[in-house]
Amino acid sequence: MSHSRFESIGAYLPSNIVTTQELLSRLKEPPSFDLEKITGVKQRRVHDTNPDSYEDSFAIAIKAAEDCLSRSRYEAAELDVIISSSITRSNHATRMYMEPSFAGSISRLIGAKNAITFDVSNACAGMLTGTYILDRMIRSGAVRNGMVVSGEAITPIADTAAEEISAKYDPQFASLSVGDSGAAVVLDQAVDDNDKIHYVELVTAAxxxxxxxxxxxxxxxxxxxxxxxxxxxxxxxFVFGSNSLKNHLEKLGRTFADEEFDYIVHHQFGAAAIPWMNAIAERELGSPMPPDLRVIEKYGNTSTTSHFIVLHDQLSDQNIPAGSKLLMIPAASGIVAGYLSTTISSLKV
Structure with a gap:
């Protein structure tokens, strides 16, 4: 079975910027803790809500897909699969749009007329879930290539939280950390070890x-x-996630140190939580964690797109040398954990 690789990547970030302090100023009762310090979010991007230029999650996904195709070797008509993994499904001013599928609508608009299309929904692990499925399709020989895409206009939950929170602690506080974005990746068959998804697995603890x-x-x-x-x-x-990787490596007869990861990319949900997750992983896996890449201070928690927004941002800033080996760790409601190991060399922004 052949392996897959990340062939190209695209992203879209709305131009509107809202700071955490601006959001907190709208609360009736300020939190009893330093939200910016705990989450690490200083600002986030927010979709355009002007009637003439409204950005719903579908429009954001289209912009990310087009950006991805702009640096791909493939034309849209050459793609075998389109997988959409958005949580938010707003289209033409609807709040929740179910049919036809986002993937089908995206394929028609970008010209991927030959593609198999379907949507997946797995909370903030959405794009990694789409990657997992497409990786298996490529490895089995069922398809040659495909795109995983997601557009998220998720900040309406922050608006609801800002309007409704009236206590020092409220279950909607996490909503104040989200940001809007779109991301897309094209996968195809790996030709060598320098560009390769070594393995990707997901596990759920309901x-x-x-x-x-x-x-x-x-x-x-x-x-x-x-x-x-x-x-x-x-x-x-957090131990649940570390143990899933540990068990996988044990089956391969390897240790975490053997993998020689250069970077780790966590789901961007909290600056204070990530160092703790790394400490737990070091204890459970018996090896130091590589440096973690993050953009949460600039973009917040962008839900399904977060790993790929990090990747796009860091590639854009030329912070990931060719030949780097990355470990992507999901953390999604469900609870979904897992891991994706990849080496990237030709991926550019």
Whole structure:
């Protein structure tokens, strides 16, 4: 079975910037903790809400897909698969748009007329889930290539939180850390070890599924996210993720040190949590963690796109040398954990 690789990457970030201090100024009751320090989010991008230039999640996804194709060797008509993995599904002013599929609509608009199309939904692990599926399709020989794309206009949950929070601690506080963005990657067959997805696996522990729930607000007409941060960010949950990687490496007869990762990319959900996750992983895996790449201070938690926004941003700034080996770690409601190991050399922004 052949391996896959990341052939090209694209992203779109709205031009509107909202700082954490601006959001907090809208609260009736300020939090009892330093939200900016705990989350690490100083600002985030917010989609355009002007009627003449409104950016819904579909429009954001299209811009990311077009950016990705602009540096791909493939034309849209040459893509075998389009997988959309957005959480937010706003299209033509609708808040939740289900049919036809986002992937099908995206394929028609960008000209991917020959592509198999389908949507997946797996909370903030969405793009890594799409990558997992497409990797397996390429490795099996079912397809030659494909695109995983996501557009997120998720900041309406921050608007709901800013309007409704009235206590020192509230389950909507995590909503104040999100930002809007789009990302897309094209995968095809790897030709050597310098550009290769070595392995990607995901695992779900449903016992934690009730700790982070998106739904209509119970107080208003808004959409809301309710998160039990105290239980979400605890050692048991983080050990679950580290042990899944440890078990995988043991089956391969390898250790974490053998992998020689140059960088690690976590889901961008909290600057204070990531060092703790790394410390737990070092203890469980018996080896120091590589430097972690992050952009949470600039863009916030961009949900499904976060790993690829980090990758796009760091490649743009030329902070990832050719031949670097990266470990991507999801952390999604569900609870979804896992790992993706890749070496990248020709991927450029």
């Amino acid at each position: 016992e934690y599924a009730n700790l982070c729930l998106g739904m209509p607000s119970d107080k208003s007409q808004g959409i809301a996210l309710y998160t039990d941060n105290r239980k979400m960010h605890n050692e048991d949950r």
